[in-house]
Amino acid sequence: MRGLAALAVVALLASAPAALGSSGGDSIVGGSPATPGDYPAQGFLTIDLDSNPNTFEAFCGGTLLGSTWFLTAAHCAYDGTPLASSRLRVRLGSVNWPSATDIYAVTAVDVDQAYSEATHANDLAMLRLQRPAPYPPARVVRLDEGARWASGTTARIVGWGATSSNGQNPSTSLLQADVPIRPDAVCSDPSSYGGDFDPSTMVCAGNGTADTCAGDSGGPLMVRDGADWVLVGVTSWGLGCNDLQFPGVYARLGAPALNRWVMDRHPRASFTAGPANTNQPTTFTSTSFYPPGAGSFTRFNWDLDGDGQFDDGSGAGAKWTFPTRGAHDVGLEALAPNGDRAVTRQVLGVNGSPAAVAGRYTVGEGRTVAMTGSGSDPEGNTLTYAWDLDRNGSFESAGRSATFSTLGIDGPATRAPLLRVCDSAGACSDDPATVRIVNVAPRANAGPDRRVRRNRRVRFFVRATDPGGDALTATWRIGRRTVKGSRVTHVFRRAGRYTVRVTVTDGDGGSTTDVVRVRVRR
Ligand code: ARG
Numbered sequence: 213m214r215g216l217a218a219l220a221v222v223a224l225l226a227s228a229p230a231a232l233g234s235s236g237g238d239s240i241v242g243g244s245p246a247t248p249g250d251y252p253a254q255g256f257l258t259i260d261l262d263s264n265p266n267t268f269e270a271f272c273g274g275t276l277l278g279s280t281w282f283l284t285a286a287h288c289a290y291d292g293t294p295l296a297s298s299r300l301r302v303r304l305g306s307v308n309w310p311s312a313t314d315i316y317a318v319t320a321v322d323v324d325q326a327y328s329e330a331t332h333a334n335d336l337a338m339l340r341l342q343r344p345a346p347y348p349p350a351r352v353v354r355l356d357e358g359a360r361w362a363s364g365t366t367a368r369i370v371g372w373g374a375t376s377s378n379g380q381n382p383s384t385s386l387l388q389a390d391v392p393i394r395p396d397a398v399c400s401d402p403s404s405y406g407g408d409f410d411p412s413t414m415v416c417a418g419n420g421t422a423d424t425c426a427g428d429s430g431g432p433l434m435v436r437d438g439a440d441w442v443l444v445g446v447t448s449w450g451l452g453c454n455d456l457q458f459p460g461v462y463a464r465l466g467a468p469a470l471n472r473w474v475m476d477r478h479p480r481a482s483f484t485a486g487p488a489n490t491n492q493p494t495t496f497t498s499t500s501f502y503p504p505g506a507g508s509f510t511r512f513n514w515d516l517d518g519d520g521q522f523d524d525g526s527g528a529g530a531k532w533t534f535p536t537r538g539a540h541d542v543g544l545e546a547l548a549p550n551g552d553r554a555v556t557r558q559v560l561g562v563n564g565s566p567a568a569v570a571g572r573y574t575v576g577e578g579r580t581v582a583m584t585g586s587g588s589d590p591e592g593n594t595l596t597y598a599w600d601l602d603r604n605g606s607f608e609s610a611g612r613s614a615t616f617s618t619l620g621i622d623g624p625a626t627r628a629p630l631l632r633v634c635d636s637a638g639a640c641s642d643d644p645a646t647v648r649i650v651n652v653a654p655r656a657n658a659g660p661d662r663r664v665r666r667n668r669r670v671r672f673f674v675r676a677t678d679p680g681g682d683a684l685t686a687t688w689r690i691g692r693r694t695v696k697g698s699r700v701t702h703v704f705r706r707a708g709r710y711t712v713r714v715t716v717t718d719g720d721g722g723s724t725t726d727v728v729r730v731r732v733r734r
Pocket residue numbers: 225226227228229230272373423424425426427428429430447448449450451452453454459460461
């Protein structure tokens with residue numbers, strides 16, 4: 213009974229693990245029986261003080277944080293020095309501890325080096341189980357989740373500890389109760405614990421309707437996270453049990469040093485995702501953690517369609533395209549060769565990408581056309597517009613409207629300037645416009661009108677240009693004669709008035725006719 217003296221001393225503060233005594237008693241004060249399966253991470257820790265492995269002399273609670281990682285209170289695994297792992301056993305998977313058959317040997321005991329037996333500060337120990345437990349581990353609150361456990365929040369306590377202040381024996385069935393998180397000032401008050409309560413490592417909860425008690429130590433103080441629970445404290449100590457003046461005191465997992473200690477000592481699955489827009493791939497990257505030197509996660513499986521099956525991707529990274537906007541439930545399973553398994557889920561808000569309509573346009577060669585695109589966004593977000601007019605990959609023209617110039621383009625032809633519409637969440641959609649460039653006839657100016665004498669040679673010429681840059685042919689009708697060329701000559705044999713026509717034709721069949729009037733004198 214080597215540890216008894218030390219245990220007896222702290223028992224005055226009700227901070228020691230419950231020792232089995234002769235007085236009757238049953239668990240958590242003011243609790244009700246837990247439904248099997250409601251607290252799958254809850255474990256019953258037996259502590260062998262007399263080296264007879266068939267009996268245990270003290271017990272505690274604890275919480276599974278990884279398949280082989282079990283969090284309890286330091287004082288449950290400490291007797292001046294950390295207890296040998298052979299002294300500890302963990303029962304899981306049953307609300308009724310005596311009938312529990314799933315019993316785990318412990319292979320390592322890690323007591324927080326900052327734990328003080330005298331002050332109960334940093335009352336944390338992590339045990340390593342010999343084989344993986346098949347129950348979903350609990351999640352520890354993150355430092356950025358302070359609002360979840362603000363004072364006044366209703367928290368849940370569970371355990372097999374004593375049901376009254378003078379109770380000794382464990383309850384055979386797991387009990388649960390609700391306790392309000394109390395302001396630090398309440399427990400620091402001289403009428404309560406005064407300076408014995410250290411708000412940098414402890415949080416207190418309970419207002420005399422329910423409390424943890426001897427034997428509940430190491431177990432959880434939890435708050436709601438939707439349908440799940442999040443661990444915010446580890447049952448540590450108190451004066452008596454369920455005394456309005458003296459709330460239960462818990463190791464404060466939301467304190468930076470304690471949080472760091474626990475986070476560094478259990479495997480966790482986590483991932484980042486981005487960007488989450490419909491109709492474009494979202495990249496998922498595992499940021500999972502395994503305590504260095506204790507193993508590693510080597511396999512990752514993804515549930516990206518939200519059906520609960522981790523069969524939508526494997527490896528530390530995955531890609532997925534969401535066809536519909538809104539909330540998507542996605543999950544990651546991380547596996548270690550030693551059998552450790554961690555799972556995490558996230559609800560991803562997928563932004564609906566905007567729709568873009570660039571439009572159809574018809575324009576002549578050598579002209580410009582004003583294009584105006586349109587867009588709509590499922591979330592009604594503000595949209596920005598830009599055009600890649602020359603399709604070189606850069607969107608050089610900002611704004612909903614852009615001017616497309618067909619200068620230097622020989623019609624008929626089509627071009628597809630690209631409209632890009634982006635919403636304020638960063639999702640973009642592209643749509644090519646259809647610009648039909650139609651042929652424009654050349655301009656022709658034959659001239660000038662003239663007076664000539666009969667039987668004299670006269671020159672005609674035409675100036676012509678084509679907006680499409682085509683090669684041009686000029687065809688003249690002079691009397692009954694047809695001649696080709698930009699400069700032609702003719703001899704009129706009779707006096708009179710003549711109309712000379714020149715038709716200039718471009719390479720695409722477009723033509724323009726101009727006339728020259730000639731007066732021939734005798
Ligand atoms: N120290 C006790 C244990 O080892 C738990 C004390 C909790 N006491 C309280 N009043 N809430 O089991």
